[in-house]
Amino acid sequence: MQKQLGLVVAGALFSIAVSLPAGAQGKKSLIERGRYLANGPVACANCHTPRGADMAPLANMAYAGGFRIVDPGFDVYTANITPDKDTGIGSWTDAQIIAAIREGKTREGKINFPPMPVPTYNSMSDGDVKAIVAFLRTIKPIHHEVPESKYKVPQQAMPPAKGLPAPSTRDKVAYGRYVVTALAHCFECHSGPDANGAPDPQHNLGSGGFLITLAPGATVMTPNITSDPETGIGKWSDADIKKALTQGIRPDGRHLSPPMPFPFFKNMTHSDLDAVIAFLRTVPPIKRVVERTEFQKNTFK
Ligand code: HEC
Ligand code: HEC
Known part of the structure; x- marks a missing residue:
């Protein structure tokens, strides 16, 4: 039985290997890992997808931002993290997106947390953060301008992420x-x-x-x-x-x-x-x- 399973698995891998060049295959599994993380444990869309009056997320606005989070220390709107070039992160480099996720520094030199859980993401592995970025590049771009966030709490970026496996x-x-x-x-x-x-x-x-x-x-x-x-x-x-x-x-x-x-x-x-x-x-x-x-x-x- 074990042997048979081994053959089936080997066969499945082989068919992927022949249908995609090696680089594309690595890219595909990176995107799949990112999709799993985003739809599962990491749940970026829990904040980055705006919600209706009933608090249900708006299905056609996935990752388009604008969900408002108010706290004594801040009054923020989540960012549009779709690949839209004008209002999203479509023109950001991978390194710029990774710095925003793990260190809380935006391309414009601002600090984007709290409440984004950047202190948590600071310990994210290089493999996982790259997977999330690869996945974000595949979602539907949505043109959606988001109001500016305001902070009363002092803000400080996280130290450079170590990116340990x-x-x-x-x-x-x-x-x-x-x-x-x-x-x-x-x-x-x-x-x-x-x-x-x-x-x-x-x-x-x-x-x-x-x-x-x-x-x-x-x-x-x-x-x-x-x-x-x-x-x-x-x-x-x-x-x-x-x-x-x-x-x-x-x-x-x-x-x-x-x-x-x-x-x-x-x-x-x-x-x-x-x-x-x-x-x-x-x-x-x-x-x-x-x-x-x-x-x-x-x-x-
Ligand atoms: C964005 C904020 C948020 C995150 C992230 C979050 N939770 Fe929660 N969790 C809540 C809130 C709010 C409730 C209570 C909701 C209510 O009372 O209806 C809750 C309820 C729970 C409960 C039920 C406990 C009880 O006594 O009713 C458990 C267990 C739990 N969370 C575990 C976890 C674990 C484990 C994780 C991470 C894997 C997690 N939560 C991540 C906000 C969060
Ligand atoms: C608890 C809510 C929350 C969660 C969870 C969250 N974010 Fe954010 N994020 C925010 C808020 C709020 C902002 C906007 C901050 C501001 O405008 O200063 C933001 C900003 C960003 C930015 C900067 C974009 C820009 O235009 O400045 C990126 C990139 C980003 N988030 C990506 C992610 C990714 C990827 C995840 C999941 C790994 C994630 N965020 C999880 C709340 C959250």
Whole structure:
């Protein structure tokens, strides 16, 4: 059986190899990796696609920007990251896009975060960031001018990214840590706030209580996802956590609201989800009761 499978796989690889020149084949798998990351763990479109009044993303405006995020420290509009040459990033070089993602520096010399999770992306591997850029080049260009963002918080770019390779997927906890802290930015939403109200992963890793304003009047409080059994998710089974991540449903049957990115995480492979869960189990417990909000529109399927 194993041998047969081997032959089938070899046959499939061979047919790709004969139909595409070697460079194009590498490019194709780079784009596929980027598509997986963007539609799965990284979820750029969770912010970069504007939403309607019901908070559902506008399907014909994928990655066209203009979604407004308001916080005491800033009032920003997400950028148009389609390949449109005038209003998007179609005329940016790969290096310029990569610097914006991992270091937060734009081509015009501005700093583009917070809330873009640039501190998370600073640890993204060279392979993964190049894959995302290759994928962004393939999406439909949309001409869409976006208003300017305003910041009250002081802004500082991240240091040059090291671009280290991702750990091996065979080491579940290490790979899960990479997915959570370099790609999925769980802790930039789920960490408890510091004195200024900004999420503070250094002291409050995963303890929740960060209030997100989705739209005027629609605020959502992030829950505690540490391994604390009483106030976190320490008692949840792996299947419970997977259901919350992929379907947005809690063990008590309640539906989770945006911006929890379950419409993206549902596209993650089982092995990536298992790695995330294995790593979450190692997050030290923090006791913190979070007052939950009741923004239950749940139109974002
Ligand atoms: C939490 C929301 C959020 C997420 C997630 C996010 N971004 Fe952003 N991004 C923003 C905001 C807001 C801006 C605009 C900042 C400004 O105008 O100063 C921005 C700006 C950018 C820019 C600069 C574009 C320009 O014209 O200046 C690029 C490139 C970019 N994002 C790419 C990405 C990619 C790729 C991903 C996924 C890997 C991503 N972003 C994830 C919020 C987000
Ligand atoms: C953009 C912000 C954001 C990101 C990124 C995010 N979450 Fe969430 N998450 C939320 C919010 C908000 C809720 C609560 C929604 C509600 O109360 O309806 C939530 C709910 C949850 C829950 C349910 C817990 C409970 O007690 O109800 C779990 C588990 C969870 N998130 C885990 C994760 C993990 C793991 C990641 C990364 C792989 C992640 N989240 C990324 C915002 C986010």
